[in-house]
Amino acid sequence: MVAKNNIFTPGENCWVSSEARYVTPLIDCANYYKALHNAISKAQHSIFIVGWDIDSRIRLLRGKDEENAEAPSVVSDLLAWKAEQNPDIKIYLLRWDSSLAFFAQREMWAKEVWEEKTPDNVETQLDDTIPMGGSQHQKIIVVDDELVFSGGMDISTNRWDTRDHPVQSEERQGPDGEYPPLHDVQMVSSGPVVKDFATLVRWRWERVADSEPIALREEADTGLTAAKPRTWPDDFPPEFENVSCALARTIPFMDEVEPAQEVRTMLLDLINQAESFIYIENQFTTRQEIAEALNKRLKACPNLHVILVSSYEPKGKFECEAFWASRIEFKAILEKGIDPKRIRLTYSSIEDMQGRKAYKRIHSKVMTVDDKYLVIGSSNLSNRSMTLDTEIDVVLHGNSEHNRQQILHVRNDLLAEHTGRKLEDMPALFDTDYPVDALMQGQIAHGYVLTEVRDEVFTNHSVKNVFRSLSDPEEPLISLPTLDGAALPARNPRRRSIMIMLGIAVIAILGGLMFWASQSISWLSSESINDFLEKSRGTYFALPTVLLVYVVGGILFFPVTVLSLAVAAIFGPIWGPIYGIMGALLSSAILFGIGKLSGNAGLRKIGGPKVEAVDEKLKKSGIVGVAAIRMLPIAPFSLVNLVAGISSIGIVQFLIGTFLGMFPPMIAKGLVGDSITQIFRNPSATSIGYLVAGIVLWGLMIWGSQKFARYYQERKQKTATDEKECAA
Incomplete structure (x- = not known):
């Protein structure tokens, strides 16, 4: 029972x-x-x-x-x-x-x-x-x-x-x-x-x-x-045996589920049971109702003492202005009219013998009330935990001498950790007239110590603000009206919906930028690029000009085939492919680096496991895989460079594969580009023959690369299978 x-x-x-x-x-x-x-x-x-x-x-x-x-x-x-x-x-x-x-x-x-x-x-x-x-x-x-x-x-x-x-x-x-x-x-x-x-x-x-x-x-x-x-x-x-307990929940109103604020009610009831000592450690302390209840109980029970342990510094603007600003108010309400020796809101930190400092981040949600009750749960002392989040707290009751001693043991053990003391030294501190004050005094240097929080060093905004409304709300951010005149809380948007909306937004932004560039940047056209390259022909600036065009064109996702044909048409079937491959390699390396930085910043995460699978295939196929991708017109040149940077393949492998995959087709493009120029300047059977030969050679290289890539993958897979069989 x-x-x-x-x-x-x-x-x-x-x-x-x-x-x-x-x-x-x-x-x-x-x-x-x-x-x-x-x-x-x-x-x-x-x-x-x-x-x-x-x-x-x-x-x-x-x-x-x-x-x-x-x-x-x-x-x-x-x-x-x-x-x-x-x-x-x-x-x-x-x-x-x-x-x-x-x-x-x-x-x-x-x-x-x-x-x-x-x-x-x-x-x-x-x-x-x-x-x-x-x-x-x-x-x-x-x-x-x-x-x-x-x-x-x-x-x-x-x-x-x-x-x-x-x-x-x-x-x-x-x-x-x-x-x-x-x-x-x-x-x-x-x-x-x-x-x-x-x-x-x-x-x-x-x-x-x-x-x-x-x-x-x-x-x-x-x-x-x-x-x-x-x-x-x-x-x-x-540690506890046959201990009475209760489960208190916070359940918000969702899909016609009956809401519950049992956590809120339980915490208020527990505070009203306190007679000698309340210990709390909690990630956030913003709920003014809790501060008011603690203050009221402290005034009603002169022998009651309260200590709270939380974190020192906020993480980001939202946490600062929502939770730390609210903690200023919480602390003021808590301490109003109370002897400071009886109540303290603290954080735990250390400065070691080398002068290095650390502030302990508190993520726990624990409360002890005398030797009667111990709460271990998921609920913060915040508005959202009392009303809007789903929470579950377990409340243990000291229903036997053993279990009451265990409640005190947990409290003393936690406070010993936060103050750098030994567990056996803790009971004597609670035998004093002011145990809170005793805990704060005589803490050992170069160990963890408790210090009173002074949140004014982070923010002076102790009034309601938009950060608090978004980060620590009591009610859903959006409610939708129903046919019967009631209001139904809107759900958090699904991850897939958010990703689709982000994808559409990114595509729209990129499309808009490309349209703007095509309309506003006069030199971003095939004719302008040809004129620009033509002026450098026969000068010392020919190669730097080609390199610049490839780099800028790559960043702006300009088609590499158009660039290659233009370079071949202007610089001929020999120097055209040579200049072109040098420009393509430089552009590839720069975009690869941009992709690497972007991937580390989170683009790899957005791609998910499908990108990881492609990445694994690319990594396994190595140079041959890159060469095959370069020969096959399956993705834009610049996009391949960026994706390769996000992937796990090394830049040396990538550039060698790029060279092997692009240089042979560039020779073919050189014939095509130069032939087109000759046809316009001096049409003849020879120039037309070169054009046809170049196009055929280009097609044969694409077909051959497909065959070689498939053969290479099959052979590599067979080798891996044979190795597994031998190992077995």
């Missing part, structure tokens, strides 16, 4: 009240990823992953753990390995669809990437049902319906870190290079609460996938007397 001496009221401040047989908090991502890897490796029946992000590239293990693991470390390889090892297992991945808002960090073509990397028993869906402005923010993984991970952590970039949070770490590498220390908290649970989570993830999956109901695994032992489930992660023994 669930204990009755708690505040859990299903339908008001929680979705369900339940119990967990075992619970262990997993502090910081190195611990979570290690535990998750172990649990997935043991799975036999099903895995549900619901997340803000599920990035296929993430390595779950590092160092010795990675070296000694039998199963792959990269999460996509791990799930593919598990799915191939056990064809009967079903794996479901549900990720938030709207990725453009976080373009630099997230995989653009997530669904296609996962489908490319995993077998058919791994299914992927993108959730696009969230109202515009909101996000899918629940972070849940259910394994075999007997184990659940929940909390603030995603399988995403810029998350992994160890508990010591070194100032610099080679393993903390993200899309933009090394990222600073990051702190987060997850939990792993077994027992009756797993059934509730299993029901929740199925509901989320079925409404997006429009699939048949997925039955719960009846043989899963989720009782209060059950042993540790088989999938329980090694090296992480249970």
